[in-house]
Amino acid sequence: MNGLNRRKTSLPDLYYEGYLEKRSFRDKAALKRWTALSGNTLFFFNSSKDANILDKLELVDFRSVTDDPTRDSNLDKARFNVHLKERSFKFTAPSLEARELWKGYIHAVVELSLPSGIILLPGQTRDLQQAVERERERRRLPPPLPTPPLPAAALPDEGGARSHAAYNGPLPECFVKATRVEAELLLEREAGRGNLLLRPGGHGNTFTITTRGGPYESYIQTLPRDSEAR
Template sequence: MATRPARNRSQLPSCYYEGYLEKRSFKDKTSRKLWTSLCGDTLFFYNEKRDTTYVEKLELSGLLSVTDDGTQDRNLDAARLNLKMKDEMIKFTAPTAEARELWKGYIRSVTELSVPSSLNLLPGQIHMLQEAVEREKERKKKTSPPPVSSSPYITLQADMPACYHTVSRIEAEMLLEREVKRGNLLLRPGSNGNFALTTMQNHDGSIFKHYRVNRKHTGGFEIDVENPVLCATLYDVINYFVERTDRYLIPLIMEEAYEKKISYIQSDEENGEKSVQQASTNLIPPNLPARPVLPRIPAPEPAPEPVEEEDSCLYEIIEKEKEMDSSASPPSEPDKKAQKKPIMPPIPAPRKISLLPSPPSSASSIKNEPKMGNLVDPLAQTISELKQKLEGKAKCGD
Protein backbone atom coordinates (compact mmCIF):
# COMPACT_ATOMS: atom_id res chain seq x y z
CA MET A 1 0.00 0.00 0.00
CA ALA A 2 1.39 3.37 -0.98
CA THR A 3 0.45 6.84 0.17
CA ARG A 4 -1.42 9.14 -2.17
CA PRO A 5 -2.23 12.87 -2.07
CA ALA A 6 -5.01 13.80 0.30
CA ARG A 7 -8.43 14.31 -1.19
CA ASN A 8 -9.80 17.85 -1.32
CA ARG A 9 -11.66 17.95 1.99
CA SER A 10 -11.54 21.52 3.34
CA GLN A 11 -12.95 20.52 6.70
CA LEU A 12 -10.32 17.87 7.46
CA PRO A 13 -6.77 18.39 8.71
CA SER A 14 -3.78 17.34 6.64
CA CYS A 15 -3.93 13.71 5.55
CA TYR A 16 -0.71 11.75 6.23
CA TYR A 17 -1.65 8.20 5.25
CA GLU A 18 -4.63 6.32 3.77
CA GLY A 19 -5.65 2.77 2.99
CA TYR A 20 -8.11 -0.02 3.67
CA LEU A 21 -8.26 -1.51 7.17
CA GLU A 22 -10.54 -4.08 8.71
CA LYS A 23 -11.81 -2.62 11.96
CA ARG A 24 -13.31 -4.47 14.89
CA SER A 25 -13.99 -3.29 18.44
CA PHE A 26 -16.09 -4.43 21.37
CA LYS A 27 -19.06 -2.55 19.91
CA ASP A 28 -18.70 -4.13 16.45
CA LYS A 29 -20.22 -7.58 16.07
CA THR A 30 -18.31 -8.31 12.86
CA SER A 31 -15.23 -6.88 11.17
CA ARG A 32 -15.80 -4.10 8.65
CA LYS A 33 -13.49 -3.20 5.80
CA LEU A 34 -13.29 0.62 5.74
CA TRP A 35 -11.23 3.18 3.89
CA THR A 36 -9.19 4.81 6.63
CA SER A 37 -7.50 8.23 6.52
CA LEU A 38 -5.07 9.50 9.14
CA CYS A 39 -5.79 13.27 9.13
CA GLY A 40 -3.99 15.15 11.85
CA ASP A 41 -4.19 13.03 14.99
CA THR A 42 -7.55 11.44 14.05
CA LEU A 43 -8.52 8.38 12.05
CA PHE A 44 -11.52 8.96 9.74
CA PHE A 45 -13.39 5.91 8.37
CA TYR A 46 -15.35 5.80 5.07
CA ASN A 47 -17.41 3.03 3.56
CA GLU A 48 -15.71 3.45 0.22
CA LYS A 49 -12.59 5.13 -1.10
CA ARG A 50 -14.58 7.61 -3.22
CA ASP A 51 -16.86 8.77 -0.36
CA THR A 52 -16.52 12.33 0.90
CA THR A 53 -18.47 11.89 4.14
CA TYR A 54 -16.95 9.75 6.86
CA VAL A 55 -19.08 7.36 8.88
CA GLU A 56 -17.06 7.47 12.09
CA LYS A 57 -13.79 8.69 13.49
CA LEU A 58 -11.27 7.77 16.19
CA GLU A 59 -9.29 10.46 18.02
CA LEU A 60 -5.80 9.25 18.90
CA SER A 61 -5.33 11.67 21.80
CA GLY A 62 -6.38 8.86 24.18
CA LEU A 63 -4.00 6.30 22.65
CA LEU A 64 -2.03 4.22 25.16
CA SER A 65 -0.15 1.74 22.96
CA VAL A 66 0.10 0.17 19.47
CA THR A 67 1.06 -3.51 19.41
CA ASP A 68 1.17 -6.37 16.92
CA ASP A 69 -1.42 -9.12 17.09
CA GLY A 70 -0.06 -12.60 16.43
CA THR A 71 -3.46 -14.15 15.80
CA GLN A 72 -3.59 -16.01 12.51
CA ASP A 73 -5.87 -14.62 9.80
CA ARG A 74 -7.53 -16.53 6.98
CA ASN A 75 -5.61 -14.30 4.61
CA LEU A 76 -2.03 -15.42 5.06
CA ASP A 77 -0.63 -12.07 3.83
CA ALA A 78 -2.73 -10.03 6.31
CA ALA A 79 -1.23 -8.66 9.53
CA ARG A 80 -3.08 -7.53 12.63
CA LEU A 81 -2.41 -4.74 15.11
CA ASN A 82 -4.16 -3.59 18.29
CA LEU A 83 -4.79 -0.02 19.41
CA LYS A 84 -5.25 0.23 23.16
CA MET A 85 -7.27 3.32 24.07
CA LYS A 86 -8.22 4.64 27.49
CA ASP A 87 -11.66 3.00 27.44
CA GLU A 88 -11.49 0.26 24.79
CA MET A 89 -9.32 -2.01 22.65
CA ILE A 90 -9.65 -1.74 18.86
CA LYS A 91 -8.34 -4.43 16.51
CA PHE A 92 -7.24 -3.68 12.94
CA THR A 93 -6.17 -5.94 10.12
CA ALA A 94 -3.85 -4.52 7.45
CA PRO A 95 -3.54 -6.15 4.00
CA THR A 96 0.23 -6.78 4.40
CA ALA A 97 2.89 -6.74 7.07
CA GLU A 98 4.51 -3.73 5.38
CA ALA A 99 1.24 -1.81 5.56
CA ARG A 100 0.97 -2.69 9.26
CA GLU A 101 4.45 -1.27 9.91
CA LEU A 102 3.54 1.94 8.08
CA TRP A 103 0.28 2.34 10.04
CA LYS A 104 2.16 1.78 13.30
CA GLY A 105 4.84 4.28 12.27
CA TYR A 106 2.40 7.02 11.24
CA ILE A 107 0.14 6.58 14.27
CA ARG A 108 3.00 6.68 16.76
CA SER A 109 4.80 9.52 14.97
CA VAL A 110 1.69 11.72 14.95
CA THR A 111 0.76 11.03 18.59
CA GLU A 112 4.32 11.16 19.99
CA LEU A 113 5.56 13.87 17.57
CA SER A 114 8.72 11.86 16.96
CA VAL A 115 9.69 8.96 14.70
CA PRO A 116 9.96 5.71 16.72
CA SER A 117 13.22 3.84 16.36
CA SER A 118 11.78 0.31 16.68
CA LEU A 119 10.32 0.07 13.15
CA ASN A 120 11.27 -2.19 10.26
CA LEU A 121 11.04 0.40 7.48
CA LEU A 122 13.15 1.62 4.57
CA PRO A 123 15.09 4.93 4.72
CA GLY A 124 12.63 6.56 2.33
CA GLN A 125 9.69 5.55 4.51
CA ILE A 126 11.47 6.90 7.60
CA HIS A 127 11.90 10.21 5.78
CA MET A 128 8.15 10.29 5.05
CA LEU A 129 7.42 9.81 8.75
CA GLN A 130 9.74 12.72 9.62
CA GLU A 131 7.88 14.97 7.20
CA ALA A 132 4.56 13.97 8.80
CA VAL A 133 5.92 14.84 12.24
CA GLU A 134 6.98 18.32 11.09
CA ARG A 135 3.61 18.97 9.44
CA GLU A 136 1.76 17.84 12.55
CA LYS A 137 3.85 20.13 14.76
CA GLU A 138 3.00 23.09 12.55
CA ARG A 139 -0.68 22.16 12.54
CA LYS A 140 -0.83 21.97 16.33
CA LYS A 141 0.87 25.36 16.64
CA LYS A 142 -1.83 26.93 14.50
CA THR A 143 -4.80 25.19 16.11
CA SER A 144 -3.61 25.50 19.71
CA PRO A 145 -4.88 28.59 21.57
CA PRO A 146 -2.36 31.41 22.05
CA PRO A 147 -0.75 31.60 25.47
CA VAL A 148 -2.74 33.74 27.84
CA SER A 149 0.29 35.77 28.90
CA SER A 150 1.08 36.77 25.28
CA SER A 151 -1.89 39.14 25.14
CA PRO A 152 -1.84 42.37 27.17
CA TYR A 153 -5.63 42.44 27.00
CA ILE A 154 -6.33 38.91 28.28
CA THR A 155 -4.44 38.29 31.50
CA LEU A 156 -6.24 35.28 32.93
CA GLN A 157 -7.94 32.20 31.51
CA ALA A 158 -11.06 33.27 33.44
CA ASP A 159 -11.23 36.36 31.18
CA MET A 160 -12.08 34.15 28.19
CA PRO A 161 -15.79 33.86 27.34
CA ALA A 162 -17.50 30.74 28.62
CA CYS A 163 -18.28 29.64 25.03
CA TYR A 164 -14.55 29.42 24.18
CA HIS A 165 -13.53 25.82 23.32
CA THR A 166 -10.09 24.58 22.23
CA VAL A 167 -11.31 22.62 19.19
CA SER A 168 -10.52 22.61 15.48
CA ARG A 169 -12.94 23.57 12.72
CA ILE A 170 -14.30 20.05 12.18
CA GLU A 171 -14.43 19.38 15.92
CA ALA A 172 -16.38 22.61 16.43
CA GLU A 173 -18.99 21.50 13.92
CA MET A 174 -19.34 18.13 15.56
CA LEU A 175 -19.61 19.70 19.00
CA LEU A 176 -22.34 22.13 17.90
CA GLU A 177 -24.26 19.34 16.19
CA ARG A 178 -24.04 17.12 19.26
CA GLU A 179 -24.90 19.84 21.78
CA VAL A 180 -27.58 21.60 19.72
CA LYS A 181 -29.85 21.96 22.76
CA ARG A 182 -27.23 23.98 24.66
CA GLY A 183 -26.21 26.50 22.02
CA ASN A 184 -25.27 27.06 18.39
CA LEU A 185 -22.32 29.48 18.62
CA LEU A 186 -18.80 28.96 19.94
CA LEU A 187 -15.43 30.71 19.96
CA ARG A 188 -12.34 28.68 19.13
CA PRO A 189 -8.64 29.16 18.33
CA GLY A 190 -7.81 30.47 14.87
CA SER A 191 -4.67 30.65 12.78
CA ASN A 192 -1.64 32.83 13.56
CA GLY A 193 -2.70 33.45 17.15
CA ASN A 194 -6.12 34.83 16.20
CA PHE A 195 -9.59 33.48 16.95
CA ALA A 196 -12.48 32.04 14.96
CA LEU A 197 -16.22 31.95 15.58
CA THR A 198 -18.34 28.99 14.41
CA THR A 199 -22.15 28.99 14.16
CA MET A 200 -24.69 26.34 13.23
CA GLN A 201 -28.17 26.88 11.77
CA ASN A 202 -30.75 24.37 10.64
CA HIS A 203 -32.28 24.72 7.19
CA ASP A 204 -33.05 21.34 5.64
CA GLY A 205 -29.96 20.18 7.47
CA SER A 206 -27.13 21.67 9.47
CA ILE A 207 -25.47 24.76 7.99
CA PHE A 208 -22.16 25.81 9.51
CA LYS A 209 -20.55 29.25 9.23
CA HIS A 210 -17.04 30.25 10.27
CA TYR A 211 -15.88 33.82 10.95
CA ARG A 212 -12.37 35.10 11.55
CA VAL A 213 -11.69 37.30 14.59
CA ASN A 214 -8.33 39.08 14.29
CA ARG A 215 -6.34 40.48 17.17
CA LYS A 216 -5.41 44.16 16.73
CA HIS A 217 -1.92 45.35 17.67
CA THR A 218 -3.36 48.62 18.93
CA GLY A 219 -5.78 46.77 21.21
CA GLY A 220 -9.12 45.04 20.81
CA PHE A 221 -10.39 42.66 18.15
CA GLU A 222 -11.79 42.90 14.62
CA ILE A 223 -14.51 40.71 13.10
CA ASP A 224 -13.27 40.06 9.56
CA VAL A 225 -16.48 40.52 7.53
CA GLU A 226 -17.45 42.71 4.54
CA ASN A 227 -17.53 45.78 6.77
CA PRO A 228 -15.03 44.97 9.56
CA VAL A 229 -16.40 45.41 13.09
CA LEU A 230 -14.12 46.57 15.90
CA CYS A 231 -14.74 45.24 19.42
CA ALA A 232 -12.92 46.06 22.64
CA THR A 233 -13.06 42.53 24.10
CA LEU A 234 -14.01 39.02 23.07
CA TYR A 235 -17.18 39.40 25.13
CA ASP A 236 -18.18 42.24 22.81
CA VAL A 237 -17.56 39.95 19.82
CA ILE A 238 -19.98 37.35 21.21
CA ASN A 239 -22.58 39.99 22.13
CA TYR A 240 -22.39 41.48 18.63
CA PHE A 241 -23.33 38.17 16.99
CA VAL A 242 -26.09 37.49 19.53
CA GLU A 243 -27.71 40.93 19.19
CA ARG A 244 -27.36 41.19 15.38
CA THR A 245 -29.19 37.87 14.93
CA ASP A 246 -32.07 38.82 17.28
CA ARG A 247 -30.67 36.36 19.82
CA TYR A 248 -31.15 33.41 17.51
CA LEU A 249 -27.49 32.53 18.04
CA ILE A 250 -26.91 31.22 21.57
CA PRO A 251 -23.39 30.76 22.98
CA LEU A 252 -22.56 27.12 23.65
CA ILE A 253 -21.65 26.86 27.34
CA MET A 254 -20.76 23.38 28.54
CA GLU A 255 -21.94 23.54 32.12
CA GLU A 256 -22.35 20.29 33.93
CA ALA A 257 -25.52 19.66 35.92
CA TYR A 258 -25.36 19.98 39.71
CA GLU A 259 -27.62 18.41 42.31
CA LYS A 260 -30.03 20.63 44.20
CA LYS A 261 -30.75 18.19 47.06
CA ILE A 262 -28.47 16.25 49.36
CA SER A 263 -29.13 12.52 49.16
CA TYR A 264 -27.55 9.40 50.58
CA ILE A 265 -28.02 5.62 50.37
CA GLN A 266 -29.25 3.94 53.55
CA SER A 267 -29.16 0.20 54.19
CA ASP A 268 -31.86 -1.56 56.25
CA GLU A 269 -30.29 -3.68 58.98
CA GLU A 270 -33.14 -6.22 59.02
CA ASN A 271 -33.54 -7.15 55.35
CA GLY A 272 -30.41 -5.53 53.92
CA GLU A 273 -32.32 -3.51 51.34
CA LYS A 274 -30.85 -0.17 50.27
CA SER A 275 -32.85 2.98 49.60
CA VAL A 276 -32.09 6.55 48.62
CA GLN A 277 -32.87 9.04 51.37
CA GLN A 278 -33.14 12.82 51.08
CA ALA A 279 -31.34 14.85 53.73
CA SER A 280 -33.31 17.58 55.44
CA THR A 281 -32.42 21.06 54.22
CA ASN A 282 -33.77 22.86 57.32
CA LEU A 283 -31.02 21.74 59.59
CA ILE A 284 -30.03 24.17 62.32
CA PRO A 285 -26.30 24.48 62.61
CA PRO A 286 -25.01 23.40 66.04
CA ASN A 287 -24.06 26.07 68.52
CA LEU A 288 -20.39 26.35 68.97
CA PRO A 289 -19.15 26.00 72.58
CA ALA A 290 -17.94 29.08 74.37
CA ARG A 291 -14.34 29.80 73.95
CA PRO A 292 -12.46 28.80 77.13
CA VAL A 293 -10.63 31.52 79.03
CA LEU A 294 -7.08 30.57 79.66
CA PRO A 295 -5.66 31.44 83.13
CA ARG A 296 -2.99 34.05 83.27
CA ILE A 297 0.41 32.64 83.95
CA PRO A 298 2.68 34.98 85.99
CA ALA A 299 5.85 35.99 84.36
CA PRO A 300 8.86 34.06 85.65
CA GLU A 301 11.20 35.90 88.00
CA PRO A 302 14.55 36.80 86.56
CA ALA A 303 17.26 34.39 87.52
CA PRO A 304 19.99 35.78 89.86
CA GLU A 305 23.18 36.67 88.22
CA PRO A 306 25.77 33.94 88.57
CA VAL A 307 28.51 34.59 91.15
CA GLU A 308 32.00 33.81 90.15
CA GLU A 309 33.87 31.22 92.19
CA GLU A 310 36.52 33.72 93.25
CA ASP A 311 33.94 36.05 94.80
CA SER A 312 31.73 33.34 96.34
CA CYS A 313 33.58 33.30 99.69
CA LEU A 314 33.58 37.07 99.91
CA TYR A 315 29.88 37.12 99.06
CA GLU A 316 29.12 34.69 101.94
CA ILE A 317 31.15 36.73 104.41
CA ILE A 318 29.32 39.93 103.45
CA GLU A 319 25.95 38.24 103.82
CA LYS A 320 26.88 36.92 107.32
CA GLU A 321 28.05 40.35 108.44
CA LYS A 322 24.76 41.84 107.27
CA GLU A 323 22.81 39.28 109.33
CA MET A 324 24.91 39.94 112.44
CA ASP A 325 24.49 43.70 112.12
CA SER A 326 20.71 43.39 111.73
CA SER A 327 20.39 41.07 114.81
CA ALA A 328 22.65 43.18 117.13
CA SER A 329 21.18 46.02 119.24
CA PRO A 330 21.64 49.54 117.98
CA PRO A 331 24.76 51.14 119.51
CA SER A 332 24.60 54.25 121.77
CA GLU A 333 25.50 57.69 120.61
CA PRO A 334 29.05 57.70 122.05
CA ASP A 335 29.63 54.34 120.48
CA LYS A 336 28.43 55.67 117.19
CA LYS A 337 30.87 58.53 117.45
CA ALA A 338 33.62 56.15 118.43
CA GLN A 339 32.79 53.98 115.49
CA LYS A 340 33.08 56.92 113.24
CA LYS A 341 36.70 57.55 114.35
CA PRO A 342 39.24 55.41 112.60
CA ILE A 343 41.16 52.96 114.79
CA MET A 344 44.86 53.89 114.81
CA PRO A 345 47.73 51.93 116.37
CA PRO A 346 49.40 53.55 119.52
CA ILE A 347 52.37 55.77 118.87
CA PRO A 348 55.41 54.66 120.93
CA ALA A 349 57.21 57.27 123.09
CA PRO A 350 60.51 58.54 121.77
CA ARG A 351 63.55 56.87 123.19
CA LYS A 352 66.10 58.91 125.19
CA ILE A 353 69.67 58.10 124.36
CA SER A 354 72.32 59.20 126.79
CA LEU A 355 75.83 59.57 125.48
CA LEU A 356 77.41 59.68 129.01
CA PRO A 357 78.59 56.45 130.63
CA SER A 358 76.56 55.17 133.58
CA PRO A 359 78.06 55.23 137.11
CA PRO A 360 79.87 52.15 138.29
CA SER A 361 77.73 49.48 139.82
CA SER A 362 78.23 46.14 141.34
CA ALA A 363 79.90 43.35 139.57
CA SER A 364 76.64 41.46 139.07
CA SER A 365 74.90 44.45 137.61
CA ILE A 366 77.84 45.11 135.37
CA LYS A 367 77.83 41.57 134.15
CA ASN A 368 74.07 41.67 133.35
CA GLU A 369 74.20 45.05 131.70
CA PRO A 370 74.35 44.76 127.96
CA LYS A 371 76.82 46.86 126.13
CA MET A 372 76.40 48.17 122.64
CA GLY A 373 79.77 49.57 121.76
CA ASN A 374 80.24 53.08 123.23
CA LEU A 375 76.46 53.60 123.58
CA VAL A 376 74.57 52.17 126.61
CA ASP A 377 71.08 50.89 126.15
CA PRO A 378 68.78 53.30 128.12
CA LEU A 379 66.49 50.42 129.11
CA ALA A 380 69.37 48.48 130.66
CA GLN A 381 70.46 51.64 132.44
CA THR A 382 67.03 52.16 133.90
CA ILE A 383 66.90 48.56 135.09
CA SER A 384 70.28 48.90 136.81
CA GLU A 385 69.18 52.07 138.56
CA LEU A 386 66.07 50.38 139.88
CA LYS A 387 68.12 47.47 141.18
CA GLN A 388 70.44 49.87 143.07
CA LYS A 389 67.50 51.58 144.71
CA LEU A 390 66.04 48.29 145.79
CA GLU A 391 69.36 47.14 147.26
CA GLY A 392 69.68 50.42 149.18
CA LYS A 393 66.20 50.03 150.75
CA ALA A 394 67.00 46.51 151.75
CA LYS A 395 70.10 47.60 153.64
CA CYS A 396 68.24 50.29 155.52
CA GLY A 397 65.69 47.78 156.66
CA ASP A 398 68.28 45.56 158.11
Protein backbone atom coordinates (compact mmCIF):
# COMPACT_ATOMS: atom_id res chain seq x y z
CA MET A 1 0.00 0.00 0.00
CA ASN A 2 1.54 3.32 -1.02
CA GLY A 3 1.77 6.42 1.17
CA LEU A 4 -1.27 8.12 -0.35
CA ASN A 5 -3.50 5.10 0.28
CA ARG A 6 -2.16 4.64 3.81
CA ARG A 7 -2.85 8.29 4.56
CA LYS A 8 -6.40 8.08 3.25
CA THR A 9 -6.97 4.98 5.36
CA SER A 10 -5.64 6.62 8.52
CA LEU A 11 -7.51 9.89 7.80
CA PRO A 12 -10.97 8.60 6.89
CA ASP A 13 -12.64 12.04 6.95
CA LEU A 14 -10.39 13.54 4.29
CA TYR A 15 -12.10 16.53 2.67
CA TYR A 16 -9.35 18.31 0.75
CA GLU A 17 -5.58 18.13 0.26
CA GLY A 18 -2.76 19.80 -1.64
CA TYR A 19 0.49 21.68 -1.21
CA LEU A 20 0.55 24.76 1.03
CA GLU A 21 3.32 26.95 2.38
CA LYS A 22 2.71 27.52 6.11
CA ARG A 23 4.12 29.78 8.78
CA SER A 24 2.86 31.51 11.88
CA PHE A 25 3.00 35.29 12.19
CA ARG A 26 6.08 34.85 14.40
CA ASP A 27 7.97 32.71 11.88
CA LYS A 28 10.25 34.24 9.28
CA ALA A 29 10.44 31.28 6.92
CA ALA A 30 7.58 29.31 5.41
CA LEU A 31 7.59 25.53 5.08
CA LYS A 32 6.10 23.84 2.04
CA ARG A 33 4.01 20.87 3.16
CA TRP A 34 1.48 18.53 1.63
CA THR A 35 -1.60 19.43 3.65
CA ALA A 36 -4.70 17.33 4.32
CA LEU A 37 -7.91 18.63 5.87
CA SER A 38 -9.39 15.72 7.84
CA GLY A 39 -12.29 16.47 10.13
CA ASN A 40 -11.56 19.90 11.57
CA THR A 41 -7.79 19.40 11.63
CA LEU A 42 -5.04 20.21 9.12
CA PHE A 43 -2.38 17.49 8.89
CA PHE A 44 1.02 18.20 7.32
CA PHE A 45 3.27 15.80 5.41
CA ASN A 46 6.58 16.08 3.57
CA SER A 47 5.02 15.14 0.24
CA SER A 48 1.91 13.70 -1.37
CA LYS A 49 3.39 10.18 -1.09
CA ASP A 50 4.37 10.44 2.57
CA ALA A 51 2.13 8.78 5.19
CA ASN A 52 4.03 10.09 8.24
CA ILE A 53 2.39 13.10 9.88
CA LEU A 54 4.91 15.88 10.57
CA ASP A 55 2.58 18.32 12.30
CA LYS A 56 -1.07 19.19 12.67
CA LEU A 57 -3.19 22.26 13.30
CA GLU A 58 -6.50 21.80 15.09
CA LEU A 59 -9.17 24.31 14.12
CA VAL A 60 -11.28 23.98 17.28
CA ASP A 61 -10.58 27.62 18.27
CA PHE A 62 -11.19 28.89 14.74
CA ARG A 63 -12.13 32.55 14.36
CA SER A 64 -11.89 33.31 10.63
CA VAL A 65 -10.11 32.67 7.33
CA THR A 66 -9.22 35.75 5.31
CA ASP A 67 -7.36 36.77 2.17
CA ASP A 68 -3.82 38.06 2.58
CA PRO A 69 -3.35 40.98 0.17
CA THR A 70 0.46 40.75 0.14
CA ARG A 71 1.82 39.32 -3.09
CA ASP A 72 4.25 36.47 -3.50
CA SER A 73 7.24 36.76 -5.83
CA ASN A 74 5.49 34.07 -7.85
CA LEU A 75 2.44 35.97 -9.09
CA ASP A 76 0.47 32.75 -9.64
CA LYS A 77 0.41 32.04 -5.91
CA ALA A 78 -2.20 33.43 -3.52
CA ARG A 79 -2.04 33.90 0.22
CA PHE A 80 -4.59 33.57 3.00
CA ASN A 81 -4.62 33.68 6.80
CA VAL A 82 -6.24 31.36 9.32
CA HIS A 83 -7.04 33.07 12.62
CA LEU A 84 -7.49 30.99 15.78
CA LYS A 85 -8.29 32.23 19.27
CA GLU A 86 -4.67 32.46 20.40
CA ARG A 87 -2.64 32.43 17.16
CA SER A 88 -2.82 33.14 13.45
CA PHE A 89 -1.15 31.32 10.58
CA LYS A 90 -0.18 32.45 7.09
CA PHE A 91 -0.62 30.11 4.15
CA THR A 92 0.34 30.37 0.50
CA ALA A 93 -1.62 28.36 -2.06
CA PRO A 94 -0.27 27.57 -5.54
CA SER A 95 -3.10 29.45 -7.28
CA LEU A 96 -6.09 31.72 -6.70
CA GLU A 97 -8.44 28.80 -7.30
CA ALA A 98 -6.63 26.64 -4.74
CA ARG A 99 -6.82 29.48 -2.20
CA GLU A 100 -10.58 29.81 -2.66
CA LEU A 101 -11.04 26.06 -2.26
CA TRP A 102 -8.96 25.95 0.90
CA LYS A 103 -10.88 28.87 2.37
CA GLY A 104 -14.15 27.23 1.39
CA TYR A 105 -13.37 23.81 2.86
CA ILE A 106 -11.92 25.22 6.10
CA HIS A 107 -15.01 27.39 6.62
CA ALA A 108 -17.37 24.56 5.65
CA VAL A 109 -16.04 21.93 8.05
CA VAL A 110 -15.56 24.32 10.98
CA GLU A 111 -18.76 26.37 10.68
CA LEU A 112 -20.83 23.55 9.10
CA SER A 113 -22.14 25.94 6.47
CA LEU A 114 -21.27 27.11 2.98
CA PRO A 115 -19.11 30.25 2.95
CA SER A 116 -20.34 33.47 1.42
CA GLY A 117 -18.25 35.69 -0.81
CA ILE A 118 -16.36 32.82 -2.45
CA ILE A 119 -16.95 32.19 -6.15
CA LEU A 120 -16.94 28.49 -6.97
CA LEU A 121 -18.15 26.30 -9.79
CA PRO A 122 -21.41 24.37 -9.26
CA GLY A 123 -19.52 21.09 -8.84
CA GLN A 124 -17.18 22.64 -6.27
CA THR A 125 -20.13 24.05 -4.33
CA ARG A 126 -21.74 20.61 -4.34
CA ASP A 127 -18.54 19.07 -2.99
CA LEU A 128 -18.45 21.65 -0.19
CA GLN A 129 -22.04 20.85 0.73
CA GLN A 130 -21.16 17.15 0.90
CA ALA A 131 -18.23 18.00 3.19
CA VAL A 132 -20.61 19.90 5.49
CA GLU A 133 -22.97 16.91 5.66
CA ARG A 134 -20.12 14.45 6.30
CA GLU A 135 -18.68 16.63 9.06
CA ARG A 136 -22.08 16.97 10.72
CA GLU A 137 -22.37 13.19 10.71
CA ARG A 138 -18.82 12.77 12.03
CA ARG A 139 -19.49 15.05 14.98
CA ARG A 140 -22.48 12.93 15.98
CA LEU A 141 -20.39 9.72 16.12
CA PRO A 142 -17.88 10.24 18.98
CA PRO A 143 -19.02 8.66 22.27
CA PRO A 144 -19.37 10.94 25.30
CA LEU A 145 -16.13 11.33 27.27
CA PRO A 146 -14.91 11.23 30.04
CA THR A 147 -16.31 7.85 31.01
CA PRO A 148 -17.18 5.89 34.15
CA PRO A 149 -14.52 3.46 35.43
CA LEU A 150 -14.46 -0.08 34.11
CA PRO A 151 -15.83 -2.89 36.33
CA ALA A 152 -13.19 -4.18 38.72
CA ALA A 153 -13.26 -7.63 37.10
CA ALA A 154 -12.20 -6.14 33.79
CA LEU A 155 -9.38 -3.84 34.90
CA PRO A 156 -5.82 -4.82 33.83
CA ASP A 157 -2.88 -4.80 36.20
CA GLU A 158 0.40 -3.06 35.44
CA GLY A 159 1.59 -6.09 33.50
CA GLY A 160 -0.91 -5.47 30.70
CA ALA A 161 -2.67 -8.62 29.42
CA ARG A 162 -4.02 -11.18 31.87
CA SER A 163 -7.00 -13.55 32.10
CA HIS A 164 -10.21 -12.32 33.78
CA ALA A 165 -13.62 -13.75 34.59
CA ALA A 166 -16.04 -13.27 31.73
CA TYR A 167 -17.76 -9.91 31.93
CA ASN A 168 -21.38 -10.02 30.72
CA GLY A 169 -22.57 -6.64 31.98
CA PRO A 170 -23.16 -3.54 29.87
CA LEU A 171 -20.18 -2.03 28.13
CA PRO A 172 -19.03 1.39 29.37
CA GLU A 173 -19.81 4.48 27.32
CA CYS A 174 -16.15 4.75 26.33
CA PHE A 175 -16.48 1.60 24.19
CA VAL A 176 -16.26 2.22 20.45
CA LYS A 177 -15.86 -0.18 17.54
CA ALA A 178 -12.76 1.26 15.91
CA THR A 179 -9.25 0.35 14.79
CA ARG A 180 -6.23 1.59 16.69
CA VAL A 181 -5.60 4.42 14.21
CA GLU A 182 -9.27 5.47 14.25
CA ALA A 183 -9.28 5.47 18.05
CA GLU A 184 -6.10 7.58 18.21
CA LEU A 185 -7.51 10.11 15.74
CA LEU A 186 -10.79 10.27 17.65
CA LEU A 187 -8.99 10.97 20.92
CA GLU A 188 -6.87 13.68 19.29
CA ARG A 189 -9.89 15.39 17.71
CA GLU A 190 -11.98 15.22 20.89
CA ALA A 191 -9.12 16.05 23.28
CA GLY A 192 -11.37 18.16 25.47
CA ARG A 193 -13.74 15.29 26.18
CA GLY A 194 -11.39 12.68 27.66
CA ASN A 195 -8.26 10.63 27.05
CA LEU A 196 -9.34 6.98 27.01
CA LEU A 197 -11.29 4.66 24.70
CA LEU A 198 -12.14 0.97 25.04
CA ARG A 199 -12.24 -0.90 21.74
CA PRO A 200 -12.34 -4.55 20.57
CA GLY A 201 -9.05 -6.39 20.87
CA GLY A 202 -7.47 -8.37 18.08
CA HIS A 203 -7.36 -11.74 19.86
CA GLY A 204 -10.71 -13.37 20.49
CA ASN A 205 -12.74 -12.09 23.44
CA THR A 206 -10.45 -9.23 24.35
CA PHE A 207 -10.66 -5.50 24.72
CA THR A 208 -7.96 -2.89 24.16
CA ILE A 209 -7.61 0.41 26.01
CA THR A 210 -6.28 3.21 23.82
CA THR A 211 -5.14 6.37 25.60
CA ARG A 212 -4.28 9.77 24.18
CA GLY A 213 -0.59 10.54 24.52
CA GLY A 214 0.17 7.27 26.30
CA PRO A 215 3.36 5.29 25.58
CA TYR A 216 1.56 1.98 25.16
CA GLU A 217 -1.83 0.25 25.01
CA SER A 218 -3.23 -2.09 27.67
CA TYR A 219 -5.04 -5.30 26.80
CA ILE A 220 -7.91 -6.90 28.73
CA GLN A 221 -8.69 -10.55 28.06
CA THR A 222 -12.16 -11.98 28.80
CA LEU A 223 -13.16 -15.64 28.76
CA PRO A 224 -15.95 -17.02 26.52
CA ARG A 225 -19.25 -17.44 28.33
CA ASP A 226 -19.23 -21.22 27.88
CA SER A 227 -15.87 -21.41 29.70
CA GLU A 228 -17.61 -20.65 33.01
CA ALA A 229 -19.08 -24.15 33.06
CA ARG A 230 -15.70 -25.85 32.70
